[in-house]
Structures are given as structure tokens and as C-alpha cells.
Amino acid sequence: MNQKNYQAIENRRQKETFSGQKPPGARKLSGPQKPASVQKPPSMPDQTIGQNLDKESIFGPEKTREQVMEELKADPEVFRKFQQLSPKLQEELVEFSMGVRGLNVTYDPVFKKIFNPETRPERLEEFLSLCMNQKVKILRVMPGESQRLMEEGSLLIMDILVQLASGALVNVEIQRLGYLFPGARCACYSSDLLMRQYTQVRDTMKKKNRKFSYRDIKGVYTIVLIQKSTREFRRYPGKYLHYFAQASNTGLKLDLMQKYLLIPLDIFRKCLQNRRKEAGNPRKAGTIRLKNKLEAWLTFIASDRPEDIMEVVRAYPEFREVYREVFEFRYQRRELISMYSEALSILDANTVELMVEQQKRVVEKQKRLLEKQKQMIGQNEKTIAQNEKTIEQLRREAEQQKKEIEQQKREAEQQKREAEQKDRELERLKALLEQMQG
Numbered sequence: 285m286n287q288k289n290y291q292a293i294e295n296r297r298q299k300e301t302f303s304g305q306k307p308p309g310a311r312k313l314s315g316p317q318k319p320a321s322v323q324k325p326p327s328m329p330d331q332t333i334g335q336n337l338d339k340e341s342i343f344g345p346e347k348t349r350e351q352v353m354e355e356l357k358a359d360p361e362v363f364r365k366f367q368q369l370s371p372k373l374q375e376e377l378v379e380f381s382m383g384v385r386g387l388n389v390t391y392d393p394v395f396k397k398i399f400n401p402e403t404r405p406e407r408l409e410e411f412l413s414l415c416m417n418q419k420v421k422i423l424r425v426m427p428g429e430s431q432r433l434m435e436e437g438s439l440l441i442m443d444i445l446v447q448l449a450s451g452a453l454v455n456v457e458i459q460r461l462g463y464l465f466p467g468a469r470c471a472c473y474s475s476d477l478l479m480r481q482y483t484q485v486r487d488t489m490k491k492k493n494r495k496f497s498y499r500d501i502k503g504v505y506t507i508v509l510i511q512k513s514t515r516e517f518r519r520y521p522g523k524y525l526h527y528f529a530q531a532s533n534t535g536l537k538l539d540l541m542q543k544y545l546l547i548p549l550d551i552f553r554k555c556l557q558n559r560r561k562e563a564g565n566p567r568k569a570g571t572i573r574l575k576n577k578l579e580a581w582l583t584f585i586a587s588d589r590p591e592d593i594m595e596v597v598r599a600y601p602e603f604r605e606v607y608r609e610v611f612e613f614r615y616q617r618r619e620l621i622s623m624y625s626e627a628l629s630i631l632d633a634n635t636v637e638l639m640v641e642q643q644k645r646v647v648e649k650q651k652r653l654l655e656k657q658k659q660m661i662g663q664n665e666k667t668i669a670q671n672e673k674t675i676e677q678l679r680r681e682a683e684q685q686k687k688e689i690e691q692q693k694r695e696a697e698q699q700k701r702e703a704e705q706k707d708r709e710l711e712r713l714k715a716l717l718e719q720m721q722g
Contacts, residue, residue, distance in 0.1 A: 337598055339590065342607050344614055346383040353378070355617065365621045376588075377624050380614065386588035387610050390458050390511060390549075392443075393623040395585075398610065401425045401446055407606070408446070412454060414578040415507055415545055421449035445477075451502035453477050458509045458585075466514065466546065470506050470528075474542045477504045506544045509585065513548035524552040524582075549586040556583065556592070574599045 340346070356363045366374065379385040389395055399408045405422045412420045426445040443457040455477060482501055489496045510517070517526070528544040559573040573595065574580050580600045583592050584607075596603050613620045 337594060339594060340383075342593065342597060342604060342611065343383040343590070344611050347381065349378060349382060352381040355381070359617060362617050362621050365625050369624055373624055377620065380588075381620075383611070383614065385590060386593050386607075387613060388588050389585050389610070390509075391623065391626075392458075393626045394610075395458065396444065397623070398606065399444070401444065408444070408456075410577075411581050412446075412456070412507070414576075414581065415547075416454075416505060420454070423447045423449045423451075426453065448502075451481075451500075452505060453481055453502070454505040454507065456507045456509070459511065466508075466516065467528075470508065470544050470546070471542070474504050474506045474544065477506070478541055501541065503539070503541050503543060506542075508544075508546045510546065510548045511550065513550055517546070517548040517551060521551060522555060524548055524555060547582065549582070552579075552582050553586055556587075 356366050366377065369377065376385070376388060380387050387394055389398060398404070399411070401408050401422050402425060409420055409422050412422075424447050426447055443455070445453065445455045447453055455473070478501070481504065485500045486496050489500070520526075524547055526544075526546040526548075528546070530540040530542065532538065556573050556579075563573065574583065577600060580596050580603060583596050584603065587593070593607060597607060613623070
């Protein structure tokens with residue numbers, strides 16, 4: 285089996301694990317249920333659809349920069365808020381109002397306006413259905429009561445928690461920057477949602493005087509769209525749909541409730557750019573880079589480039605209405621500036637939180653460095669103390685050797701004096717003998 289076929293099978297297995305259900309219309313079987321089959325993705329869009337699509341019918345008539353600035357200045361309150369925006373957001377707003385770029389859908393107020401589960405549930409339902417590979421129906425929007433939202437909410441660009449008709453909870457969030465330890469974070473938040481559901485079900489059963497059963501607990505799905513991914517994701521440059529679910533090493537099948545989908549949007553955009561390069565002429569009207577409708581939705585969310593917008597509508601004309609709704613904000617100055625002002629406040633909070641997070645990392649790194657230096661200093665002090673002991677021992681040995689040498693020297697001098705005395709005595713006796721012989 286070649287690598288390409290193996291990867292296709294592996295991707296299909298991951299989707300089966302994530303969905304955990306049969307696709308709509310699957311035939312019911314008696315006896316033990318087989319693993320859920322994969323819902324077939326939408327077929328490749330017809331390349332001939334929308335070839336002569338008029339850009340102005342989507343974006344509206346273009347305006348000059350001067351015209352846009354005059355319209356902004358015509359409303360003092362709007363212009364005051366405009367001046368408070370960052371230069372980047374000012375340029376985005378002006379170009380969008382000119383009709384030469386789209387609207388950044390990843391901003392929380394924009395996303396929630398377009399994907400509002402209460403007014404337009406079909407949009408989020410379709411997006412979730414494609415992500416989860418199963419037909420879903422949103423029952424209600426859940427309030428963000430978890431401790432995670434209180435502690436980390438300022439780092440999120442967008443966060444929506446919904447309950448499906450099946451009872452399962454689905455959280456969809458967009459992160460400006462990928463968190464450190466994304467796996468641990470997702471697991472903790474998913475566990476928080478699972479416990480939240482457990483508490484709600486238990487309390488509901490208690491109110492109804494019914495016995496609680498774990499069978500009443502439904503799955504928890506965490507779907508994270510990341511604008512700027514961390515290095516873990518960049519190790520897989522051609523992959524942007526990462527499904528996770530707990531599995532047994534023996535093949536035993538148990539639904540452990542928690543499932544995850546992480547989508548790095550920057551890698552997705554890079555994949556589209558690579559397809560565009562491979563296709564040749566990047567401005568060719570009939571160029572199709574989208575493989576299915578999920579990619580169309582991801583492009584809608586991830587890109588505000590005019591060529592991407594036009595390509596989505598050519599491939600899936602039903603997006604024309606969604607984009608028209610987006611571009612209606614060009615003529616709703618007060619609502620548009622309010623959304624950008626809110627986006628600015630979120631981005632400012634993100635920046636502050638990011639700076640705090642980065643500063644924590646610097647402090648932790650410095651602490652580790654100081655601890656290492658402290659250990660090295662302690663080791664050096666031990667070495668110095670040991671060396672001092674060795675030196676003192678050597679000094680004492682040297683003193684002892686010096687004393688021994690001096691003693692030997694005194695003994696040698698004494699021996700020399702005795703030898704000289706003996707020599708003199710010998711000379712005296714010799715002289716006396718010679719005198720006696722003479």
C-alpha cells in the first residue's frame with residue numbers, strides 16, 4: 285500500500301472516530317453495531333458554475349478612498365471611533381468600505397453576527413455538520429459559565445458554546461495565537477464541559493424525581509480554529525484537519541465522550557496558495573482550488589481576499605447570499621464601526637494577555653536559569669571547599685615535611701660535628717703515635 289492510500293485510510297479512520305455515528309440515512313442493523321461509516325464529503329464543485337460572475341454583484345459598487353473618508357467624517361461619532369482604531373484596523377475598515385476586500389470574519393462580533401445560532405442556526409449547523417461528519421441540529425446556545433472562560437476569555441477572538449438536539453455540547457472557538465500546550469488545554473476545557481453537562485443532567489433528573497444514569501450524558505466536542513498555529517502544527521504543513529479521540533490499544537470500542545478537532549487556519553490558507561500556484565494562472569476565473577464545502581466555509585472564515593471570495597461563490601453559489609449580508613455592513617457605518625471597536629478591545633485584551641503570558645515565560649526561563657546558576661554556584665562552592673581542604677592538607681603535609689627536613693638537617697649537622705670531632709681525635713692519636721715512634 286503506498287503512502288497516499290495509507291494516509292487516505294488513516295484520515296477516514298480519524299473521521300469515523302470523531303463522528304462516532306452513522307451518517308444520515310444509514311440503514312439500521314440488528315445485533316452488534318459496526319463502526320460508523322464515513323459520510324461522503326461534498327463532491328468537487330462544478331468548474332463551470334459562475335464563470336461570468338460579476339464582482340460588483342457581491343461586493344457592491346467600488347468607492348475611492350477619498351469618498352470613504354468623507355463618509356466617515358460626515359458622522360462625528362463614527363469618525364471619532366474610527367480614529368481610535370489601530371492603523372491596521374483603520375486600513376481594513378477603509379478597504380472593506382471601498383469594496384476592494386472582504387470583512388475579517390474571525391473577529392468575534394463579525395463571526396457571531398454571521399453565525400448567530402439564534403437568528404441563522406442553519407449556517408453554524410452546516411459548518412458543524414461538515415466538521416463533525418454527521419448531521420447536527422442546534423437546540424440552544426449555552427452561556428459561557430465555565431472557569432476557563434473567566435481565566436482565558438481575553439485570549440480568545442471568538443467563542444460559542446451550543447447544545448445539539450442529541451444533547452451533546454459543542455464548543456467552537458477561534459484563537460488569534462495558538463496556546464502553549466494545546467493538547468493539555470483542550471483536554472482540561474473538554475473535561476470542564478463534560479462535568480458541566482454531568483451536573484446539569486444530574487440536577488434535571490433530581491428535579492424530575494428520576495434516577496440519574498450515565499447513559500444520559502452525551503458527547504462533548506471541542507472545535508478550535510487557530511489563526512496563527514504553534515510549531516506542533518507546523519510539523520504537518522499539508523494537514524489542517526486534526527481529529528482527536530481517545531482509543532484503546534487493544535481495539536476495544538468505548539465512547540469516552542470527548543472528541544476534538546483543531547484547524548490551523550494559516551496552514552489551510554497556505555494549502556490553498558500552493559494549489560493556486562500549481563494551477564498556474566492565479567487570476568484565471570475558472571481556477572478551482574476548493575475540494576469540498578467545508579473548505580468553502582473555512583475560506584469564508586479565514587480569508588478576506590477578493591479572489592478567494594469570488595472563488596467560493598463560483599464553486600458554491602449559495603454563499604452569494606452570505607457574502608451579500610457581509611457586504612451590507614459597508615452601508616451600516618455605525619454598526620460596522622461598533623464591531624471594529626469591539627474587535628479592537630478584544631485584540632487589546634489579547635495583546636495585554638499575550639504580553640503577560642510572554643513575560644511569564646521570560647520570568648520562568650529566568651527562574652530556571654537562576655536555579656541552574658545557583659546549583660552551579662553551590663557545586664562550585666563545594667568544589668572550592670574541597671580544594672581548600674586539600675590545600676590545607678597539603679600545607680600541613682608540607683609543614684610536616686619541612687619539620688622532618690629541618691630535623692634531618694640538624695641530625696646531619698650533629699653527625700657532621702661528631703665526624704669532625706672523631707677526625708680531630710684521630711689526628712691527635714695519629715700525631716701521638718708518630719711522636720712515640722720517633
